[in-house]
Structure formats: C-alpha cells, structure tokens
Amino acid sequence: MECEKKCFMSNLLDYALDTYRSHFQKLPDFAAFAPGRVNLIGEHTDYNNGFVLPIALPLGTIIAGAKNGSSQVHIVSTSSQIGEKNFVIFNLPERGKVEKEPIKWVNYVKGVIAFFEGVVTEGFNAVVVSSVPVGGGLSSSAALEVSTYVFLEAIFQYHNSSLKEKALRCQKAEQLYADMPCGIMDQFISIMAEYGKALLLDCRSLKTTVVPFKTVEEVVVITNSNVQIELSSTEYSLRRKQCEEAAYLLGVESLRDVDLKTLEEYKTKLPIVIYKRARHVVTENARTVAAADALKNNDFITFGKLMIESHNSLRDDFEVSCRELNQLVDIAISVDGVYGSRMTGAGFGGCTVSLAEYMMVLMQ
Incomplete structure (x- = not known):
C-alpha cells in the first residue's frame, strides 16, 4: 500500500x-x-x-x-x-x-x-x-x-x-x-x-x-505534472546566485529593496539574464501583496489575474517552468469558472495551483 x-x-x-x-x-x-x-x-x-x-x-x-x-x-x-x-x-x-x-x-x-x-x-x-x-x-x-x-x-x-x-x-x-x-x-x-x-x-x-480564505463557492485545485523536482539541482542554486548578483549590482542588500522604477533605470547596466531574474522578484513581491489584499476582499477575479501574471513571469523571466506545467496552466485557464492558474513551488516540475468556482469544478 x-x-x-x-x-x-x-x-x-x-x-x-x-x-x-x-x-x-x-x-x-x-x-x-x-x-x-x-x-x-x-x-x-x-x-x-x-x-x-x-x-x-x-x-x-x-x-x-x-x-x-x-x-x-x-x-x-x-x-x-x-x-x-x-x-x-x-x-x-x-x-x-x-x-x-x-x-x-x-x-x-x-x-x-x-x-x-x-x-x-x-x-x-x-x-x-x-x-x-x-x-x-x-x-x-x-x-x-x-x-x-x-x-x-x-x-x-x-x-x-x-x-x-x-x-x-x-x-x-x-x-x-x-x-x-x-x-x-x-x-x-x-x-x-x-x-x-x-x-x-x-x-x-x-x-x-493571517488572511481569511474560507469560502464555499471557490476552491483551490492542485494538479500534479508528475515531473519530479530535483531541488538540489544546479538550476535552483543558480537562480539564487543570480538574484544575489542582481542585488549586488544594484547596490542593495536584497531584491526586496528594489522597486520596478529603479530596476528599469538600471536595465541597460545589467546583463539581460540578471535583469530578467530581478524583474520577476520585484514584480512578484508586488503581486503577492496585491493578491493578499484581493483575497481579503474576496476579489477572486483580481486574484486570478495576478496568478496568471505570476506564472508568465516564472515562465519567461525566471525560467523555472516546464512544458508540462505550461500546458496544465493553459488548460486550466481555458475552462469556464477558473479565475487563474500558475505553477507553484520551485519549478522545473511539480504542481500547478488554480483558483476556481466550486460548482464549475464539479461539472467538469
């Protein structure tokens, strides 16, 4: 068993x-x-x-x-x-x-x-x-x-x-x-x-x-790509080092201390890959705070849009998604009643998380 x-x-x-x-x-x-x-x-x-x-x-x-x-x-x-x-x-x-x-x-x-x-x-x-x-x-x-x-x-x-x-x-x-x-x-x-x-x-x-999230009308759906994550792989460590390099080049302790306006001013001074990694972190922080506010107000439409933006950033700027995760997200957001979907976790495999109307999930 x-x-x-x-x-x-x-x-x-x-x-x-x-x-x-x-x-x-x-x-x-x-x-x-x-x-x-x-x-x-x-x-x-x-x-x-x-x-x-x-x-x-x-x-x-x-x-x-x-x-x-x-x-x-x-x-x-x-x-x-x-x-x-x-x-x-x-x-x-x-x-x-x-x-x-x-x-x-x-x-x-x-x-x-x-x-x-x-x-x-x-x-x-x-x-x-x-x-x-x-x-x-x-x-x-x-x-x-x-x-x-x-x-x-x-x-x-x-x-x-x-x-x-x-x-x-x-x-x-x-x-x-x-x-x-x-x-x-x-x-x-x-x-x-x-x-x-x-x-x-x-x-x-x-x-x-603590952000209340107790609703009978919405549900979180987790879908496993069955692509197993190897967290100790060089790619995960590389992303962390790239973020540290970005913070060093920007003259800050961490990317938490950078806003998008400042990052854009440094765009031409940063290697393109380092810039993309930093852009994901900076925009993801803003999305997360906005998502918490949306959740507090039961604004699931806004929350779903932020989830999709997050996935696109992880896919394009941080480059930690994979074909299977992208396909699962595309399938999810094509279904009526799904507010949003994204890869979750470190990436390179693992699961997606979606927010959907409960009744629509039952009908699938």
Missing part, C-alpha cells in the same frame, strides 16, 4: 499505527502531524526577503514512535517515491553537529534531532507516513521536518512556545543536513497554519498576517 495514493489526514494516523505495529510489534507512544502546503503566489521571493502567500493542505506527514532505550534511531519510511532504502538505523547526532547519512531522506530527520532545542536523552523507534507527494513542490520536506520536531517535543516532554523558533530550527536542519538553501516559507506555514486561512509572510521581518 502506498500512502501517497490513498491517505488523507482522516486515515493517515491509522496507517501510521498499523505500520508501526507491523515493524515493531507494538503500538507507538506518540505521533505527530504536520501539513504540506501550496503557495498561492509569491514564488522565489522567500530567499530574496520578499513576500509569500501559502496555505496548508489536508495532506501531511505523521511520524509515530516510542523510546527504545538505546542511543540509536530505528526509522521506517513507507514512501515508495524516495528511491532509497526505507528502513535505516543511525546513531543520535551530537547537538548542532552535522554528520550526514548516505540515505538522503534520513538527513531531514537527523538534522531536526541535531538542532532540536530540547535534550534528546535516548534513541527511539519510528515510522514516517505521508500523503504529500515527494518532489511535487508541496513541501514534503518541511512536513517531515516539522512533524519530527513536534514528535521530539512530545516524546522528550519539551515544548517551546515560540513557533518562529521551531520553524527556524527546522529550516537550519534542511539547509545544513540536506544541503538545500531553502527560504523560511515552508517551515513557517507548516507550523503556523490555521484552518480556512492563508498566511502572508514577510520573509525579512518574519511578520505574519
């Missing part, structure tokens, strides 16, 4: 309990859940100190387990998508020390243990089950990190009231253990999500603004 295909939050816990019992011949003592996310708008802006507008998903990750009285972690993943060994044993890492495992997915768990604020006094047995597609741009990694952190809080009876601190520790685990120079968005929404609400996050100040 592949949990990615059948498990939503309602039966994910039962699957975790059954899986743990089959591997360790007893029920776990604790279980923790964290959701995946979809970013409605605000792509490749987080590591540029910009704005993002994600919502949590009913898809998520559960880690369930119990102490085992040793200094080792025995952990099982049920995912068939990781392409690596599913059962791993590793020694508890020293606090803050980076000692990576050859099995990549394990490093997300090991990294969180290393940067957990409390004291991990002994090893544990655990299973990981998830309904978040791996490599789909829906933040399977952050869901694993956050569920692991919450699990550690439960099993070792240490609770930090600062959600921000938890998110930052999970981000650090991914950056140093998984070699992914990620922004803060994914961990923040996975920890801070509220039902029926989006989260406008200022990635510089880390200020969050």
